[in-house]
Amino acid sequence: MTHIQLEAIHKSYGQTQVLNDCTLEIARGEVMTLLGPSGCGKTTLLRTLAGFVRQDHGRVVVGGAEISHLAPNRRSVGYVFQNYALFPHLSVAENVAYGLKVRRRPAGEIRERVAKALHLVALDGLGARFPAQLSGGQQQRVAIARVLVLEPEVLLLDEPFNALDAKLRLTMQVELRKLIDRVGITSIFVTHDQSEAMMLSDKVAVMRAGRIEQVAAPLAIYDRPVNDYVASFIGRANVLSVEVRGGVVASAPEVVANRADGPARLIVRPENLAIAGADACWSGRILFASAQGPSIEYEVEAGLPEPLRLVVPRQAGEAALPAGAAVGVRIVDPGACIVIGGGSGV
Amino acid sequence: MHPVVRRVLHGGGFWPALPAVAFLVVFLVLPMLTLLAFGFVTIERGRIVGDTFTLQHLHSALGDQLIWRLAWRSFYVAVISTVLALVLAYPVAYLFSQTSGIWRTLILIAVISPLLTSALVRTYAWLVILGGRRGLLNQTLLQLGLIDQPLRLLNTDWAVIIGMTQIHLPFMILPLLAVLSGRDRRLEEAARNLGAGRVRTFFTVVVPMSVPAIFAGLALVFAVSYTNFIVPQLLGGGSYSTLAVQVYEQTVVVLDWTRGAVLATILLTSCFVFVYLIVAGGSRLSRWSEIRT
Ligand SMILES: Nc1ncnc2c1ncn2[C@@H]1O[C@H](COP(=O)(O)OP(=O)(O)O)[C@@H](O)[C@H]1O
Ligand SMILES: [Mg+2]
Numbered sequence: 021m022t023h024i025q026l027e028a029i030h031k032s033y034g035q036t037q038v039l040n041d042c043t044l045e046i047a048r049g050e051v052m053t054l055l056g057p058s059g060c061g062k063t064t065l066l067r068t069l070a071g072f073v074r075q076d077h078g079r080v081v082v083g084g085a086e087i088s089h090l091a092p093n094r095r096s097v098g099y100v101f102q103n104y105a106l107f108p109h110l111s112v113a114e115n116v117a118y119g120l121k122v123r124r125r126p127a128g129e130i131r132e133r134v135a136k137a138l139h140l141v142a143l144d145g146l147g148a149r150f151p152a153q154l155s156g157g158q159q160q161r162v163a164i165a166r167v168l169v170l171e172p173e174v175l176l177l178d179e180p181f182n183a184l185d186a187k188l189r190l191t192m193q194v195e196l197r198k199l200i201d202r203v204g205i206t207s208i209f210v211t212h213d214q215s216e217a218m219m220l221s222d223k224v225a226v227m228r229a230g231r232i233e234q235v236a237a238p239l240a241i242y243d244r245p246v247n248d249y250v251a252s253f254i255g256r257a258n259v260l261s262v263e264v265r266g267g268v269v270a271s272a273p274e275v276v277a278n279r280a281d282g283p284a285r286l287i288v289r290p291e292n293l294a295i296a297g298a299d300a301c302w303s304g305r306i307l308f309a310s311a312q313g314p315s316i317e318y319e320v321e322a323g324l325p326e327p328l329r330l331v332v333p334r335q336a337g338e339a340a341l342p343a344g345a346a347v348g349v350r351i352v353d354p355g356a357c358i359v360i361g362g363g364s365g366v
Numbered sequence: 367m368h369p370v371v372r373r374v375l376h377g378g379g380f381w382p383a384l385p386a387v388a389f390l391v392v393f394l395v396l397p398m399l400t401l402l403a404f405g406f407v408t409i410e411r412g413r414i415v416g417d418t419f420t421l422q423h424l425h426s427a428l429g430d431q432l433i434w435r436l437a438w439r440s441f442y443v444a445v446i447s448t449v450l451a452l453v454l455a456y457p458v459a460y461l462f463s464q465t466s467g468i469w470r471t472l473i474l475i476a477v478i479s480p481l482l483t484s485a486l487v488r489t490y491a492w493l494v495i496l497g498g499r500r501g502l503l504n505q506t507l508l509q510l511g512l513i514d515q516p517l518r519l520l521n522t523d524w525a526v527i528i529g530m531t532q533i534h535l536p537f538m539i540l541p542l543l544a545v546l547s548g549r550d551r552r553l554e555e556a557a558r559n560l561g562a563g564r565v566r567t568f569f570t571v572v573v574p575m576s577v578p579a580i581f582a583g584l585a586l587v588f589a590v591s592y593t594n595f596i597v598p599q600l601l602g603g604g605s606y607s608t609l610a611v612q613v614y615e616q617t618v619v620v621l622d623w624t625r626g627a628v629l630a631t632i633l634l635t636s637c638f639v640f641v642y643l644i645v646a647g648g649s650r651l652s653r654w655s656e657i658r659t
Contacts, residue, residue: 072555092558099559105552109574109654118570119560152657170560 023048023206024174029068029078031061038064039075040230046208046223051200053209053217055253056227062210063102065227066176069208070099082173093122098167100177104159106151112162113138113147119170137169140199156184157192164196168203175200175207181216193219214254218242226250242289247360251287258293258328260286262359269359272301272351277359287358290317290331293349295341300348302328309340316340320349402634405627427628433609437636440608443523443598444591447530451538451587452580454531459542460572463549477539485533489600492529496520496601521603529597534590538583545579546572578655581648585641592637609633 024046031039038061046052054062067073069080071092080088087095107115113134120130138144141161151159160180167175180196181189197220200207211217217224218238225235226249234246238254245251248259263270264277264284277284295318304322311334318330318341328349341347351357373379380387405423407414427433462473480488495502496519504516519525553575557567573580595610602608607615613633617626649656 070555070559072558091563092555093561093563095559097559099556101552101556103552105550105556107553107556107571109577109652118557118562122561122566150654150657152654166560 021048022046023050023083024069024208025079025081026065026069027079027081029065029080030076031064031068031073032076038230039068042078042227042230042232044225044232044235046206048206049204050222051197051207051209051220053211053221053224054227055211055214055217055224057253058212060227061230062212062227063178066099066178066208066210069174070097070176071095096170096173098170098172098175100160100163100167100175100180102178102180103183104151104163106159106162106166108151110150111147112143112149112151112154115151115162116147116166116169118166123170133169137165140168140203141165157188160184160192164199168205173206175205176210177207178210179212180209181211181213189216196220218254224254226253243356245287245358248285248287251358256290256329258286258288258290258326260288260324262286264359269357272354272357274351274354275357275359276354279359279361284359284361287360288351289356290329291315292352292356293328293330294332294352295330296348296350298348300350302349304328304347304349306341306343306345306347309343311338311340318347320347322349401627402631403627404623405631407624409624423624423628424631427625427632433612433629433632436607436609436612437632439523440592440610440633441636441640443526443530443608444588447527447534447591448538448584448587450527450531451535452584455535455538455542455583456580459539459546462543463546474543477536477543480533481536485596488533489529489597492525492532492601493520496525496528520601521606523602525601526598526606529601530591530594533594533597534587537586537590541579541582541586542576545576549575574652577652578648581644581651584648585644588644589637589641592640593633 022045024044026042026044029039029042030037042061042065044052054065056062064073068075071087071090071094075088078088079086082095082097107118110118116134116137117130120133125133134147135144138147141164143158143161143165146154146158151162154162160183164175164177164180177196181192184192193216209217209220211220221238223235224238224241226233226241228249234241234250236244241250241254245254245257248257251257251259260271262272262284264279264281266281267277269275269277269284269286272286275286302320302322302324304320306318307321307327308317308319310317314334315331316334316338318332319327320330321327330349367375373381406419406421408416408420408423458473458477462470462477465473498504498520499516501516501519503519504513507513508516549572553571554567557571558564562570593610595608595614598606598608598611599614602611609629610633613626613629616622616629620626
């Protein structure tokens with residue numbers, strides 16, 4: 021069941037178009053991630069949902085009702101800011117109680133719900149501290165407790181892990197996903213980190229320069245990227261300029277292309293290439309090799325604008341081929357290759 | 367290089383403050399201590415008679431009902447004027463922080479330009495506005511038919527309070543301006559997101575965050591109002607006096623340096639106490655801003 025609909029959202033600041041025809045549907049209880057490079061409009065789209073930004077065109081619908089005209093304080097949308105935006109002059113408990121006080125709940129109920137919310141994010145006993153006395157991870161949990169205590173319909177999080185160091189980040193990601201599943205709240209994340217998107221979300225919306233390029237489950241995006249931009253953003257990809265002739269790719273005839281003859285682009289994941297002998301599609305020399313336990317990475321110079329990248333499984337005791345060695349490269353699973361239109365490769 | 371020379375060049379310790387401190391000691395602290403010391407000796411015909419320190423002059427000043435009345439007037443005039451300045455300054459500083467471009471520049475010029483004219487000139491301007499039957503204000507009110515009799519404005523507490531408030535307003539606006547324009551707007555968005563309306567957000571987030579600036583302004587404006595003697599003299603009229611006016615009159619007009627020095631001691635000491643109380647109150651209210659871990 022659709023819970024949130026963003027319909028054809030446009031937003032410009034002066035001459036700069038920041039959001040261009042953004043349409044997105046999110047099911048109830050789903051975790052959606054907005055993924056894209058810095059400056060592509062993720063935060064602006066999230067702020068449109070929260071009401072901090074008023075779109076030029078388009079509709080924001082939550083639970084079947086349009087909320088575009090509502091002030092931020094009239095929307096049941098919890099927002100976790102990039103740097104948490106905790107009130108520095110209020111204690112942790114007062115921060116969490118803020119929204120309940122605004123709603124004029126009785127003092128006893130506030131105390132109870134604040135304690136429950138702090139327990140939910142494992143911050144029991146820290147209510148009397150001030151935000152400046154907490155670690156980054158604890159501050160993040162206060163920010164989440166502060167909005168969840170109000171039981172909003174939707175949870176929005178803008179790069180919630182950015183301020184955390186790498187080690188803590190992984191733990192917090194797992195914890196947050198578990199928390200969201202426990203509460204069962206429809207959530208939208210913003211991140212520029214693809215592994216975070218893969219790990220946290222039911223669906224990923226890949227954005228580029230104010231547009232949504234593709235919306236799908238993380239693995240579907242990885243396996244079936246709609247274009248080379250998405251392919252390179254989610255995981256790594258070789259994007260090759262090729263010719264389609266007679267329904268197949270000329271340089272790799274085992275790859276079937278359901279499109280008219282002419283120039284096209286072939287997208288091949290590094291793990292879908294292997295070192296080959298006689299049946300090679302390309303031949304060249306190894307530029308660089310690095311063995312990494314379970315796999316070996318190669319870069320092969322094969323007369324293409326960019327070297328081919330390969331990731332091949334490594335057997336116990338196997339060493340990488342030396343740089344400079346002449347090798348052939350073949351496609352492992354032609355069915356997993358993607359051929360899209362447009363002549364010039366990336 | 368000698369370690370001291372190196373530290374001076376690197377700006378370590380208190381060395382960078384040395385020139386300013388030396389200047390202030392020679393040209394402010396020493397003359398002031400000399401002046402204050404006059405209150406604790408007896409002077410006759412320009413000479414110190416007897417060589418003993420005496421509290422007699424201070425004692426007699428503190429026993430004088432008139433001095434207490436003047437001190438009380440200095441105090442309440444300064445308090446009312448300071449509170450009034452805050453009430454007037456806050457909206458201006460807030461407006462400044464919410465605008466951009468040409469409006470911002472215009473507000474800044476409007477705030478700063480009074481500082482470029484002398485306080486004396488501005489006080490005379492108030493004489494013209496408030497003064498007697500023909501004052502600008504009475505003329506206007508009479509012509510508008512709002513009053514039948516001209517109001518007695520000049521030579522009252524209110525004339526002094528209004529004049530002081532206007533003259534000291536920039537001292538209140540400037541610290542507020544700095545803090546309000548540099549504030550973190552996301553805190554207000556967070557409050558809105560949690561359900562607070564604009565007014566509630568203003569009073570629960572914007573105002574508490576500006577408490578340090580509010581109290582800096584209060585301390586500054588109180589100190590200059592409490593010790594101002596020009597405005598009470600001009601707008602309060604000949605028979606109007608405050609503690610600061612007395613210091614001036616005893617020292618410059620009556621030439622009773624002993625009396626002037628004693629009153630100056632009382633004025634300064636009480637001023638320090640009040641300013642200390644304001645600053646202490648401010649840091650109590652903003653203890654959160656000093657938390658570091
Ligand atoms: N208030 C604003 N005024 C002008 N430009 C803005 C404003 N907010 C965002 N932008 C511009 O919009 C673009 C997208 O910003 P943002 O949504 O923050 O990107 P992201 O979160 O994906 O990094 C950026 O180029 C940014 O400079
Ligand atoms: Mg952003």
